[in-house]
Amino acid sequence: MTAITANGASARTLRWRTPWLFLLPFLALFAAMYVAPIVFAFVQSLFTLQRSGLGLAAPTLSFDPFANYARVFSDDEFVASLGRVLVFGAVQVPIMLGLALLIALLLDSKSARGRGFFRLASFLPFAVPTVVAAVMWSFLYSPVTSPINGFLEQAFGFTIPFFSEELALWSVANVVTWCWTGYNMFIIYSALQTIPGEMLEAAKLDGASATRIAWSIKIPMVRPAIILTTVFSIIGSAQLFNEPTVLKPISGGAITSTYTPLMAAQASVAAQNYPYAAAQSVVLAVLVGVASFVFFKVTGRGER
Amino acid sequence: MTPTLVSATRPPKQRDSGARPGGQRDTSLASRIGVMTVLAITTFYFLAPVWWLVVASTKPAGHQFSGSGLWFDGFALFENIALVFEAHDGIFGRWMLNSVFYAGTAALFGTVISAMAGYAIAKYEFRGRGVVFGAILAAVLIPKIMFTLPLFLMFNQVGLLNTPFAMLLPSVVSPFGVYLARVFASQAVPDELIEAGRLDGAGEFRIFRSVSARIMAPALVTIFLFQFVEVWNNYLLPAMVLNDTSLQPVVVGLAGWSASQGQIPAGTVVVAAFLSILPLVVAFLCLQRFWRAGLTAGAIK
Incomplete structure (x- = not known):
C-alpha cells in the first residue's frame, strides 16, 4: 500500500517533468541555433570595426551602439536593395498569387478534366531546388544559349534582352514565379476543397453562374488561404537571394553583388565587416518580423 | 521552401469537385474549352523548362543548345552522365x-525531436505550453534564411566553420516540423489510448515510442520529407559555412559550376542540373500522398 502512495507521488512529479523532457532536445537546439545566433549578431552589431590608418595592424572593435545602424540607413546600396525587393514584391506577389488562384479555381471548376495531371504538373517545380531552377533558367535566358530567343529570332525576328537594366529584375521574378506558383496554388486549391458542396449547390439552384460563384463564394471562402500565401510570399521577397545570386554571373553586370538586402549583407561578410553584416541582418529580420506581426494583428489570427 | 501554418486542428474534409452530384453534365463545351486552354498554357509554362533540361541532357556533348530546344537530337545521355561524374576528379x-x-x-x-516536441505540446497540459508554442510559431514566421548570417558569425567565433556540424546542427531544428507534429498528434493519437497505456503501467516515454509514434508514423514520413527537401534545397547556409568544395552539397557545387564562366562546359552543367533534381522529383512523384498531407495540414484553417 505504501508503495502505491509513493508511486502516486512520484508519478505526479514525473507527469510534470515529462513534457519538458520530451521538449528538451528540440528546445536546447532551438536555443543554440535560433536564439543564440540572433543575440550574438545583435551584440556584435553594437560594435564597429576600426582599421588603423595604414591598414597594417589588425582592425580592432570598439563599442558604438548606433554607428552600424546609422550606416545601414545611409548606405545607398543597401537602401536601394530594400527598395528593389519592395518593387519586386509589389509586382511579383500579386501576379504569382493571381495565377495561383486562377489555376486553383479552374482545377476546382466542373469544366476541368484531368485534374490529377494538371495538379501534378503545376506542383512539379516545387520539387526543383530554387538554385537548380535558377541554373536552368540561366540557360534559357543566356544570350548565347537561350532557346527562347532562338525560337523568337527565327519565328518573329526579335529577341528579348533578359538581362537589360530594365528587364533583369523581372527575369528574376519569372524564376521565382515559376518555382512557387504551384505551391501557392496547392494551398488555395486545398482550401477550395473544404467549401461545403451544399453551399455551392444552393448558389447554383439560385441561378448563379460559375464565374459568379467563384467570385462571390469561393474567393471569399478561401480568403484566409490567400492572405496566408500573401504573407509568406512577402517574406519570401524580402529574403530574395538564391535566384539573383545564381543569375548574377551571366547577367553582364545588371545584377550587382548588393542587388537584394541579403546579398548586400553577404557582401559585407565577404568584406569581413562582420559587425556591419550583423547590423544589416538584424535590420532585415526586424523589418520582416514587424511586417509579419502587423499582418497577424490586422487579420486577427495571431498565435494562440 | 517556406511551408505554411495556421492553427489547423482537424483535417479538412476532402471534396472532389468532379464527383459532386450532377457534376459533369451541366458544363458547356465552350466553358470546357476555355478552362482546358488556360490550364494547358500554364502547364506548358511549368513543364517546358524541365522538359528542355531533360531533352538537352540527352543531346551529344557540346550540342546541348543546338537544334530545337523541345525535341531530341541524338542520344548520348549516358556518355553525358559519365562526363559529369568525371569532371573535377x-x-x-x-x-x-x-x-x-x-x-x-x-x-x-x-x-x-520534432515528433517528441510536437507530441508533448499536443498531449500534455503544462505551464508554459502556450509560450513554447508561440515561440515556435514565431520561428516558423521568420524565415530560416534570416538566421543564416548570424549563424555564420557565431560559428566563425566558435570555430565550427568548414565542418559538417556547421551544416547539420542548424538543419536539425525545424519549427515547422514541430508544428506539423503537434497538428498530427492532436488529430491522430486518442487520449484514451495514452490513458490505457498508463493504466497498464507503461512509462510515458514507452507509451510515446510504442503507441503514439506508431500511430503518427505516416505523419512522421511527411515531416521527414519536408525537412529532407528543405535541407537539400538550402543554399545560403552551406554556401556560407562550408568553404571546402569536398564538403559542399550539390546545390552549392552546381551554382559554383554555373558561375565558372566556361571552365566547366555549359553542356556538363546542364546535365549536372538534370541529375541533381532527379532524386527529388522521383521522391516527389512516388510520395505524393505525404506531400499533400503536409500541405493540407499546414494550409487549412
Whole structure:
C-alpha cells in the first residue's frame, strides 16, 4: 500500500517533468541555433570595426551602439536593395498569387478534366531546388544559349534582352514565379476543397453562374488561404537571394553583388565587416518580423 | 521552401469537385474549352523548362543548345552522365553523397525531436505550453534564411566553420516540423489510448515510442520529407559555412559550376542540373500522398 502512495507521488512529479523532457532536445537546439545566433549578431552589431590608418595592424572593435545602424540607413546600396525587393514584391506577389488562384479555381471548376495531371504538373517545380531552377533558367535566358530567343529570332525576328537594366529584375521574378506558383496554388486549391458542396449547390439552384460563384463564394471562402500565401510570399521577397545570386554571373553586370538586402549583407561578410553584416541582418529580420506581426494583428489570427 | 501554418486542428474534409452530384453534365463545351486552354498554357509554362533540361541532357556533348530546344537530337545521355561524374576528379558524385548525407541525417534526427516536441505540446497540459508554442510559431514566421548570417558569425567565433556540424546542427531544428507534429498528434493519437497505456503501467516515454509514434508514423514520413527537401534545397547556409568544395552539397557545387564562366562546359552543367533534381522529383512523384498531407495540414484553417 505504501508503495502505491509513493508511486502516486512520484508519478505526479514525473507527469510534470515529462513534457519538458520530451521538449528538451528540440528546445536546447532551438536555443543554440535560433536564439543564440540572433543575440550574438545583435551584440556584435553594437560594435564597429576600426582599421588603423595604414591598414597594417589588425582592425580592432570598439563599442558604438548606433554607428552600424546609422550606416545601414545611409548606405545607398543597401537602401536601394530594400527598395528593389519592395518593387519586386509589389509586382511579383500579386501576379504569382493571381495565377495561383486562377489555376486553383479552374482545377476546382466542373469544366476541368484531368485534374490529377494538371495538379501534378503545376506542383512539379516545387520539387526543383530554387538554385537548380535558377541554373536552368540561366540557360534559357543566356544570350548565347537561350532557346527562347532562338525560337523568337527565327519565328518573329526579335529577341528579348533578359538581362537589360530594365528587364533583369523581372527575369528574376519569372524564376521565382515559376518555382512557387504551384505551391501557392496547392494551398488555395486545398482550401477550395473544404467549401461545403451544399453551399455551392444552393448558389447554383439560385441561378448563379460559375464565374459568379467563384467570385462571390469561393474567393471569399478561401480568403484566409490567400492572405496566408500573401504573407509568406512577402517574406519570401524580402529574403530574395538564391535566384539573383545564381543569375548574377551571366547577367553582364545588371545584377550587382548588393542587388537584394541579403546579398548586400553577404557582401559585407565577404568584406569581413562582420559587425556591419550583423547590423544589416538584424535590420532585415526586424523589418520582416514587424511586417509579419502587423499582418497577424490586422487579420486577427495571431498565435494562440 | 517556406511551408505554411495556421492553427489547423482537424483535417479538412476532402471534396472532389468532379464527383459532386450532377457534376459533369451541366458544363458547356465552350466553358470546357476555355478552362482546358488556360490550364494547358500554364502547364506548358511549368513543364517546358524541365522538359528542355531533360531533352538537352540527352543531346551529344557540346550540342546541348543546338537544334530545337523541345525535341531530341541524338542520344548520348549516358556518355553525358559519365562526363559529369568525371569532371573535377569526380567531385559531383561527392556532392550528391554530401547532399544525401546532410539531408538524410538532419531530417532523421529532426523528425525524432520534432515528433517528441510536437507530441508533448499536443498531449500534455503544462505551464508554459502556450509560450513554447508561440515561440515556435514565431520561428516558423521568420524565415530560416534570416538566421543564416548570424549563424555564420557565431560559428566563425566558435570555430565550427568548414565542418559538417556547421551544416547539420542548424538543419536539425525545424519549427515547422514541430508544428506539423503537434497538428498530427492532436488529430491522430486518442487520449484514451495514452490513458490505457498508463493504466497498464507503461512509462510515458514507452507509451510515446510504442503507441503514439506508431500511430503518427505516416505523419512522421511527411515531416521527414519536408525537412529532407528543405535541407537539400538550402543554399545560403552551406554556401556560407562550408568553404571546402569536398564538403559542399550539390546545390552549392552546381551554382559554383554555373558561375565558372566556361571552365566547366555549359553542356556538363546542364546535365549536372538534370541529375541533381532527379532524386527529388522521383521522391516527389512516388510520395505524393505525404506531400499533400503536409500541405493540407499546414494550409487549412
